[in-house]
Amino acid sequence: MPTGSCDGSGSAVTDMVVAPEEGSAHVVSPAIADDDRVFQEYLSNEPSNRNRRMIRSHPTMGDSMPEARPILFNIVPKRGQREAESRLLAQSHLKGLEELVAPYQQDLVDLFFSKVNICFPVFDEFMFQRVFTASKDSMSPSLLCYVYGNAMTYWKSSERLMTVPAPEQRSAWLHAEDALNAEWKSTPGISMILSIILNLCGRPSSHYLGNGVLLGMAVALANSAGLNRDPSPWNLSPYEKRFRIRIWWLLVIYDVWSSWAYGTPHRIRRSHYDVPTPTTEDIVGPSASNEHTAGASCFVSLIALTQVLVHGLEHVYHLSGGGPNTEEVCSDLDSLLVIWEDSLPDDLRRPIIRGIRLSGHGTANLRLAYLSVKLLICRVQLDWDNSVCRDDISSRHYVQARRVCEDIVDFVQELDEASIGGFWLPPTAHSLTSATTFLMRTALRSRGSMRNPSLKFARTMVDTLASYRRLYDFDIADNCLSNCGDLIDKVELACNTMDPALADWELSLLEGIDFTALHETVHY
Structure with a gap:
């Protein structure tokens, strides 16, 4: 099986797994040995000893095009003493974190794979567990720190750990960040990309600028490593191709959803990569359990939904002239979302479209992401359609946006404890803020009417999230509670008071929450 290596050098399995004085080496099958070598290279923070790596493209059958030029990677040289010092420093932070969670390191790794990786597949579980057990010292310290840190979010859901007092998670994150900073000063590689992805997965999420x-x-780093290129025709092992594709799409997901949440343009443009989208079979093998297959299917659907969101964000952040007609953009977005809905597998269609039986890993997060995209489309229609007066709360686009916000409130209300304690992509939390502030905006514009359902929905959202935060430590609620918790009281006062003297105050309040770009959320 070709590995993409020009020569036989590199990190041999027996050298990485067992030191001679520690025991006897045992031969492994060529297929596993090849995958093992690739996996260890990607998870290690040690640069390869090779100076260059050449990758050639193999033309497909019947392809009349000339053979593509080989892709040559240069290996960045080590930085001498600074390199060694940085690695020792990173190792010391890993040691500090492991002392904090000892003797439950393996339990946390298992928890990470059962709660996070099953529906947001950063690693191949078999390979990770194998390397973690046999040669943990070869792995990136920051990578292990972030695996531990992410798993600590689910500490109380583990039957083995629920009776053990949980260590302070903030201390774990500080160790992980220090290890990442130390590794950055050495020679960062693909393991650094994985560490950053896990950093972004970390909860609670509050350092938006960072x-x-x-x-x-x-x-x-991903662009410099060629992760933005389709590796399908390269002379790499199938395992390495799948791994590179998966890493790239994990990064795209975070880039796009962070753009949506934080109000900043996404960094990855569609014209700058040609990486194919993975299939469920690319992520889990044919012998995978139904649970793992369902989690992988949910991840593939999230990738496809992210591609729909990209089209909406490109319109939102388009500043120069000559852009597409807004009416055409809205029609295209609606069509893309319908196509995505129709592409959902049968076991996901009812949970995601109708919100029924959100029991699978990642399904609640995908349902919220779906509603978020629907809300964005409504906001594009509302904010950019010059034929609609945005003060008219009875307009078709305004009503559509309000209905989606109400769906988000209903979704939150109907969450069960298992869904609350499941996997959530931190940026999607901002849709809770967006929906609540839009409902408060509508409530203020409906002031004086006999019924004000938007006000009731906004209050329900805040009260429900406050209850989840208190009962289940649901940190996904934090952004909405911090931005809307006190504001809802003022909006209720304004809506329930008929004193005309409050008119000026109402207008100033509207100016504070009526954001017209992407959605109404407060950015830090």
Whole structure:
């Protein structure tokens, strides 16, 4: 099986797994050995000893095009003493975190794979567990730190850990960040990209500016590593091709959804990559359990939904002239979303479209992401259609946007404990804020009417999220509660008071929450 290596050098399995004085080496099958070598190279923070790596493209059968030029990667040289010092420093932070969670390191790794990786597949579980057990020292310290840190979010859901007092998660994140900073000063590689992705997965998420900086670093590293190119025709092993494709799409997901949440343009443009979207079979093998297959299917659907969102964001952030007609954009977005809905597998269609039986791993997160895209489309229609007066709350586009916001409130109300404690993509939390502020905006414009359902929905959202935060430590509620928790009281006062003297105050309040770009959320 070709591996893409020009020569036989590199990290041999026996050298990486077992030191001579620690025991006898055992031969493994060529297929596993090849995958193992690739996996360890990607998870290690040690640069390869090779100076260059050449990758050639193999033409497909019947392809009359000339053979593509080979792709040559240069290996960035080590930085001498600074390299060694940085690695030792990163190892020390990993040691500090492991002392914090000892003796439950393996439990946390298992928890990470059962809660996060099953529907947001950063790693191949078999390979990770194998390397973690046999040669953990070869793995990136920051990568392990972030695996532990992410798993600690689900500490109380583990039957083995629920009776053990949970260590302070903030200390774990500090160790992980320090390890990442130390590794960045050495020679960053693909393991650094994975560490940053896991950093962005971390909950609670609050450092939006810092997350944006890290995301920019990850995108730059990914482009320099050629992850933005389709590896299908390259002379790499099938395992390495699948791994590269998966890493790229994990990064695209975070880039796009962070753009949606934080109100900043996404960094990855569709014209800058040609990586194919993975299939469920690319992520899990034919012998995978139904649970793992369902989680992989949910991830593939999230990738497809992210591609719909990209089209909407490109319109939102388009500043120069000559852009497409807004009416055409709205029609295209509606069509793309319908196509996505029709592409959902049978086991996901009812949970995602109708919100019924959100029991599978990642399904609640995907349902919220779906409603978020629907809300964005409504906002594009509402904010950019010059034929509609946005003060007219009875307009078709305004009513459509309000209905989606009400659907988001209903979705939150109907969550069960298992869904609340499941996987959530942190940026999607901003849709809760967006829906609530839009409902408050509508409530203020409906002031004086006998019935004000938007006000009731907004209050229900805030009260429900506050209850989830108190009962289940649901940090996804934090952004909405911090931005809308006090504001809802003022809006209720304004709506329930008929004093005309409040008119000026109402207008100033509207100016504070009526954001017209992407959605009404407060960015830090």
